[in-house]
Amino acid sequence: MxxxxxxxxxxxxxxxxxxxxxxxxxxxxxxxxxxxxxxxxxxxxxxxxxxxxxxxxxxxxxxxxxxxxxxxxxxxxxxxxxxxxxxxxxxxxxxxxxxxxxxxxxxxxxxxxxxxxxxxxxxxxxxxxxxxxxxxxxxxxxxxxxxxxxxxxxxxxxxxxxxxxxxxxxxxxxxxxxxxxxxxxxxxxxxxxxxxxxxxxxxxxxxxxxxxxxxxxxxxxxxxxxxxxxxxxxxxxxRLQMELKSVLLEDIFPELKRVSAEDGFSGRSSKITAWDKMDQLLNDNSVDHGDHIDLEKLMAAFSVHKDKISAQK
Ligand SMILES: Nc1ncnc2c1ncn2[C@@H]1O[C@H](COP(=O)(O)OP(=O)(O)OP(=O)(O)O)[C@@H](O)[C@H]1O
Ligand SMILES: [Mg+2]
Known part of the structure; x- marks a missing residue:
């Protein structure tokens, strides 16, 4: 255009x-x-x-x-x-x-x-x-x-x-x-x-x-x-904030699955960013999103995902 x-x-x-x-x-x-x-x-x-x-x-x-x-x-x-x-x-x-x-x-x-x-x-x-x-x-x-x-x-x-x-x-x-x-x-x-x-x-x-x-x-x-x-x-x-905002939960599904093996992770809210998920977890813990994600798992999955991307380069 x-x-x-x-x-x-x-x-x-x-x-x-x-x-x-x-x-x-x-x-x-x-x-x-x-x-x-x-x-x-x-x-x-x-x-x-x-x-x-x-x-x-x-x-x-x-x-x-x-x-x-x-x-x-x-x-x-x-x-x-x-x-x-x-x-x-x-x-x-x-x-x-x-x-x-x-x-x-x-x-x-x-x-x-x-x-x-x-x-x-x-x-x-x-x-x-x-x-x-x-x-x-x-x-x-x-x-x-x-x-x-x-x-x-x-x-x-x-x-x-x-x-x-x-x-x-x-x-x-x-x-x-x-x-x-x-x-x-x-x-x-x-x-x-x-x-x-x-x-x-x-x-x-x-x-x-x-x-x-x-x-x-x-x-x-x-x-x-x-x-x-x-x-x-x-x-x-x-950087950290921007990186979390640029990644959707569905982008890190494989990693989330891996870190949540025992609890049986179910990906529902997949179109939200990792940042928004973190925001939910920090500010809105009254809501059970039924996906068994907690802050620790989120950050772990995100780190693995990041390493994977840098390894691809
Ligand atoms: N009419 C003008 N006469 C002389 N110099 C100008 C004129 N317009 C822009 N410049 C110069 O050209 C350069 C780029 O200006 P421009 O307005 O495009 O910057 P900008 O990226 O939009 O900056 P800002 O974020 O402050 O708005 C600057 O160094 C500015 O001083
Ligand atoms: Mg300007």
Whole structure:
């Protein structure tokens, strides 16, 4: 769906983006992850031609985007700006209606669509006549997401959509976001510098540093098969948590069976991650899940699984 080839973009003498290439498949969620200033926003904005590259090419559905009018191109690409990017002198309703108005939607269609999105994004109808400054950070970010979804574009570019939020709100919104049906089928390129966010939301992660791609792959590939010391060090701090999150219980069934031989392990809740299972075991021990897994067995099985993966390399 999106193909980026050898992008270079300089600002004066400094190179913001240095020979970046990646592809995003239809329906995929690719995360651009990296420290501040590594060129994430610049890369994202080249995809909708808000910034033009010095060299390199970008294809959308096989078509070179340079051959399309920027305005026309952007109608098919929703964009959620870093720090929500709502216009302060427009009401929420007016902010949301900008692109539909450009497309000459009639008033009732705009109202219907925005009501639908408000409901899905847990935004109260009464907010629509307010100005962005009167909204909380979380509400502003939801409105930013609603605005980008109004005309239902197949491609979505999201620049730190949860960036301005505290951790608790951020976790809650992230969960909703994962479950939002409007986003499931979309092809998304999302920027973040938050490792946990990248792992929870990304089908694949493009890890960047100083304008270059360090590795592209699934969360598991980056964790368990880092391409360089840089990649492995990047995840060091949160490694255990991330590893547990990237492994499903069903991935470690053989190991769980082995360590639970006597009790007769029965794998029921197989689609949850090892991390969620651990969370259940630590915080929710009132519930008997009937699978005879305890913390010790879980960690033992996980360790064996990890050794197995590293032995395969
Ligand atoms: N308009 C501009 N003029 C000059 N330099 C710029 C401009 N935009 C970006 N840069 C520089 O290019 C580099 C990459 O910037 P970019 O905004 O892409 O980083 P980022 O990865 O999005 O960072 P952050 O996580 O802080 O948002 C930085 O060194 C930045 O200072
Ligand atoms: Mg940025």
């Amino acid at each position: 999106i193909k980026v080839e050898h992008l270079v973009r300089k600002f004066g003498t400094s190179v913001a983006v240095n020979n970046i290439s990646f592809e995003v498949k239809e329906g995929e969620n690719l995360i651009l992850l990296g420290t501040s200033g590594c060129g994430k926003t610049t890369t994202l904005r080249m995809i909708n031609r808000l910034i033009e590259p010095d060299s390199g090419r970008i294809f959308l559905n096989g078509n070179d985007i340079r051959e399309q009018q920027p305005e026309v191109l952007r109608r098919g690409i929703g964009y959620v700006l870093q720090n929500h990017g709502l216009f302060p002198h427009y009401t929420v309703a007016e902010n949301i209606a900008i692109v539909p108005n450009l497309l000459k939607w009639d008033k009732s269609a705009i109202k219907k669509r925005s009501a639908e999105l408000f409901e899905k994004l847990n935004l109260d109808e009464s907010l629509s006549e307010k100005y962005p400054a009167a909204l909380s950070g979380g509400q502003q970010q939801r409105v930013g997401v609603a605005r980008s979804l109004m005309v239902n574009p197949p491609v979505l570019l999201m620049d730190e959509p949860f960036g301005a939020l505290d951790n608790i709100t951020r976790n809650a919104i992230r969960r909703e976001f994962r479950e939002l049906d409007e986003l499931v089928k979309k092809t998304i390129v999302m920027v973040t510098h938050d490792v946990q966010e990248a792992f929870e939301l990304g089908d694949r992660i493009c890890l960047m540093d100083k304008g270059e791609v360090k590795q592209i792959g699934t969360p598991k590939e980056l964790l368990f098969s880092p391409a360089s010391v840089f990649v492995s060090e990047f995840f060091q701090e949160q």
